[in-house]
Amino acid sequence: MGKRSGATKSPGAALAALAGAQFTVMLATSIVNVALPRIRAGVGLSDSGTTWVINAYGLAFGALLLAGGRAADLLGRRTVLLTGLALFGAASLAAGLTSSATALIAARAVQGLGAAAIAPAALALVMALFPPGPGRGRALGVWGAVSGAGAAGGVLLGGALTQALGWRWTFHAVAIGAFLALAAAARSVTESGARERGRFDLLGTAAVTLALTSSVWGLTTARRSGWTDARVLGAFALASVLTVALVAVERRHPDPLLPPRLFATGRVAAGNVLMALLGSVWIALFFFLPLYQQQVLGSGPLLTGLGQLPLAAANMLGSTLAPRVSRRIGATATVTGALLTEAAGLLWLSRLGAHGGYVADVLGPSVLIGLGLGVAFVQLTALSVEGVARQDSGLAGGLVNTTRQVGGAIGLAVLTTLAGTVTAHAAAHRPLPDALTAGYRTAFGASAAVLAATALLAAVLTRCGSVPAPAKPAPVGATAAAGATDAAAATVRAR
Template structure:
């Protein structure tokens, strides 16, 4: 018989939460899991040029190493949250970690591009179970205001800094060990997390309706998958080709059917009042665009730094860090500004600033451009603009949401970023390949690097267009005041 020791220093020592006594250890475990999920989005981007050469992946297909992960993660994130609540948060956490480790091992040992893409999709599937389970454990473990705020601050710092860790670790492993270890490194991390989770974390579940919206899950996954595949067919056969049009139409029809199913479902995967709200809709659109730019657009920054400027993987990882630093600084500025003047201004200004950074990049990059005078200033402006958008958009996502649906609303913002990344990566790849082809035709004697730069510039240009479109939508629809923002803000899962 074991006796649970209670912390007498707390004002309310009696808790029905079985994880309360060991809450700080639980925070360490959850933080480790979150770091694994977040850094995996950027660690592979740094390794991708080497993986492409090793596995013989074409320029048109290499994006699947990023797209497969983001698409599976984003499409299944809402379902993963429901499973974690109903099946058990500890159980879902451990199964998600085991599956993530197995998929990582398969990817690290891949001998073909298809094997790598399948493994990345597998990572996304299990990340969609692992990430919401980790957040649910954290939310139910820290229930008192001051400690909860501290725990969420740590969690948010890990979410924001994980991308930077991925850039550095990916560069180190690719340059000094092998690109495969960018995936294999997850295996020992997962084994350690499992070893400490089993004896420390206690099981918790949600009560009430435990039915799953399987039709909704199938339709949203089918719709998003068809859209992404349609974009890739446009790159191969043209936008007016039957495969491109056909898959895009199938995707839109499936998403339309998803809306119809959710309207009639007594236990919807996504209560439709959440995305339909005039304040939340701009935040979700902004999250889609942020995901497309951060996951899709900046992938081509990696290629530019390594392929054109000749940086090593590690140096290119370090060279990308100012983007993360600028995002972190601006997110803090935006959070403070939102409490003083409301979220509308930073939400509207941020896209314009970020677009200016991309315009600064596309108008000045060349085969022999200087990182210090061209790339670095553009990264700082881009990152600052994106940082201005993120915090207020996540906060607005929770305004007016019923307590029962708060998890779904928060997960939807993060799912939107991942889905935006998947769609953006596929779309930007089509733009990149088309621009290269057009430039080569017009300039048959051009240097290969000049052709590459032409493709990158078009990607940055279209990313800037998508960002600018967000501002008028925010100005027209958002009506939230500073007094309506949730006191604790939103916590991102990414």
């Protein structure tokens, strides 16, 4: 392979830059959530269009992550990272300047394309910087913390910016973050080694992208048109045909998008299945909770954002504690317990009231959810890249991000359809706040059930050997401040 990265001269600075890139990607996932009501009024979005402001980003991100990971291995991880950051920043700036609903959704899709290049390349560079052992464990702890902090902190920043400067600044802030991360990475990160040889699987990439797009479009349209609508059935049929085509293409391609060797240990498959299920409720949580706070409790954007601070803090604490807990009780018990803790928080949210309050109804569950999410994300990320060969590190990073994002896009589509159906039925004979609350409660209850089932599945899948237990990370703030060789000791999530 090639010579190790020159970034090893200052791995702390490199890790800080790479973590900053990941934070910005996760920030873009949730920063618009609080601003959605004002974005809708500002550009004239419909109900389905509002959902696509979230899904256009998540779907493009998830559908193209495998391609981004493979491109990173073939073209160079640093090159793909910097290109992705430049595209991501430009698309974010364009989203903040547009006054057209169509152009806004298109810009969000391009944001997702940039993110699909950034995330796998950045994770592969982290893996190259820190070989297996305590150093990599600490780095993954930082990775989990910034991923969760980006998703939860985005709601806070989005609320503050929307109230103080307007919704357009939710996109401008992401653009600024992307360009700052670009400058930091260009200065502190060097290539991780020689480029891999092989051909890019263009047909496989097109098939998986179109299949996922058709599936999510069908799920989203079903909310408005019904499950028996010809367009909905046609979208699902197309997704099925494309999935079959993908399998056929992958079997014949000399360099398939998902080479069988990636799953040789069985650990990668288990980690990605569990991450997909975790992701299916992760993104939906940050979609529904701010809407409940604003549309039912009547909180403004800033107060709604501040209400996410306990969740963000708990998430970072969970990411920090994950390695210590795993060493004491075992990795399987840690993953299972984390998922059950998050499920308990979501079950608590399923008891929300239309005339409740933040302290009584939101604070306690937010802490439980944040703790469980932080621990689960770190452990499942480690599991998903365990034993992967160096030449496939970009692809493995792309895959674990893909499963989280695609799970999130499909989960959001299903849960918004479910919540919308319940709300529409309840609105016929109940006041609007009560009808909205009924929909949100249903979404949170369904999410809790998914995570409880995921915990049971994790108890089985993670017993085949031991889930890697990252070593204890130091506080995240220390990473940003240190800038020294050991800054790795300083979520995706996920996620």
